[in-house]
Amino acid sequence: MQSSNMINYDYSVAKLFTIATIVFGIVGMTIGVLIAFQMAYPELNNLAGEYGTFGRLRPLHTDTVIFGFILSGVWATWYYIGQRVLKVSMAESPFLMILGKLHFWLYILGVVAVVVTLFMGITTSKEYAEFEWPIDIAIVIVWVIWGMSIFGLIGIRREKTLYISVWYYIATFLGVAMLYLFNNMEVPTYLVTGLGDWWHSVSMYAGTNDAMVQWWYGHNAVAFVFTVPIIAMIYYFLPKESGQPIFSYKLSLLSFWGLMFVYLWAGGHHLLYSTVPDWVQTMGSIFSVVLILPSWGSAINMLLTMKGEWQQLKENPLIKFMVLASTFYMFSTLEGPIQAIKSVNALAHFTDWIPGHVHDGTLGWVGFMIIAALLHMAPRMYKREIYSKKLLELQFWLQTTGIVLYFSSMWIAGITQGMMWRATDQYGNLAYSFIDTVTVLHPYYTIRGVGGLFYLVGFFMFAYNFYKTMTASKVIGEEPQSTSPMAA
C-alpha cells in the first residue's frame, strides 16, 4: 500500500456542512410550520408586521429548506462520501482543503445575503429563483468552487472507477449549473436603463417563454436537488450501514442514464392547461409517466439490497429511516406522474394536493435520507457512538406520523378544493365562491400544521441527539465497518 496508513480521511469540511444542515433545517422547517398555521389561522400573519406575512415568509421557507438544509446536506455527504469511495483524503491536498473551506464560508455569506434580501422583500418573483442578480453571481461562484472540489478530488483518486454515487453528485453539479444559468438570465434594469434600484432585474425572457424556462428549471430543481444527490446518498449509506452490496450495480447504472434522459423533459407538466404549446404539455405529461421507470429502478434496487437482511429494519433505526425514505421515493414518484396526467391535472392543478405531493418527497424521502446520512457519518466523524437509540426511534415514529398527517390532509383538501372549483349548477354557473372552499378546508389546514409541527419536533430531537453524539457520547475505539454503534 501507499503511505496512506499515515493519513486519515479529513472530515473538517463535511463537519461544517453537517452543522449548517441542522441549523438550516431547524430555521426552514420552523418557518414552514408557522406559514402552515398562517393558512389555518390568518391572524398569525400579523406577528411581525410586513416581515411576518405569508408572502414574505413562503420563499424564505422554500429557499431555506431547498438551498439551505438540502444543499448543505448534499455537500456534507459529498465531502464525506467523495473521499471514501475515491480512496483519497482531502488532507493530501492543501489546495482542496482551502477550496472546501472557501466553498463553505462563501456559501454562508450567500445564505446571509439571501435571508436579508428576502426578508426585505427584494425578489425576482420567480419561484425557487427569487434571488436578485448580484446574489446569482455569488451563487455561480460557490457552485464553480464545488465543481473544482469534485473534479480536484477525482483527479487525485486511487480508485480508478467512479462509484455510482459519484456519478450522481457530478450530475447534480452539471444539472444545476445548466438550469440555474439559463433560468436566471436577467437584465439589471438600473445598469441598462438607469431605472429602478441597482439590484433590481427583469427576466430576459418574456411571457410564455419565461414560464417554460422557469418550469424547466423549477421541475429540474426537484430533479437535481431533491432526487439525484439523494440517490447518491442512499447508494452509499444503505449498503454501508447494512453491510450488503447494492442488489444490482447494473440496474443502478441503467436507472442513472434513464433518469438523466427522461427528467429534463418533464417540466412542462407544471404548465398544463396554460398558454404554452399543446405539444409541450403533452410531452411533459408523457415524460412524467415514463419517469416512473428509472425512479422505481433505483428505489427497488435499494429495497432489494436489504434482501435476506430484513431483520435489520427492526434492529437498526438508521435502516428504518432509509428504507422508509426509499418507500416514500417510490410513493412520490408514482403520485407525481399521476398528477401529471392531463385529466387528473384538470382537477389537481393549483390545489393543495400539489404541496401535499411535494412534502411526501421532501419530508419522507429527502429529509429522512439526510437525517440517516448524518447519523451514519456522526460516529465516524466524531469517533463517538450515537447518543440515544430510544430518542431516534421516538423521532422516527413522530416524524412518520407527521408526514402521514401532512399528505392525507392535503389529499382531502386538494381533491375537495378541485371538485368545488369545478362544480356548477344546472345553468352552468359556478356552484361555490372561493370563500366557501376556504371554510371547508380549514380543518385540513390545521391538521397539516399539526403534521408539520410533529416533524419539526422530531427534527429538534434529531438535533439534540446529534449534539449529544458530538459532545457527550461514549468514545469508540475503532471505526465501525457497517452498523453504526448507538447507546440504548
Added chain:
Amino acid sequence: MEMETIRELQAYGYAFASVFFALILYGYVYHLYTSKKKGGTDYEKYSNMALNDGLDDTPIEKIEPLQEEKQMRSNK
C-alpha cells in the same frame, strides 16, 4: 414550409427518435448483462467500493499515481 409538410417531418422525426432511443436503451441493457460472459467488465464488483472504503482497503481497480506525485505523497 406548408403546415402539412411540417407535420409529416415531425411524424418521421418522432418515429425515428422512438426507434433510435429504444434501440440505445435495449442495446445498453444487453451490454450490461452480457459483458461479464463475454470476458468484459463485471459491473457487480463495483458495489464493493462502498463496503470496503477505508483508506487502506485495496482499490477495486487501482489507479497508479504519477511518479512525482508518489514521491510527494511519501514525503508527507
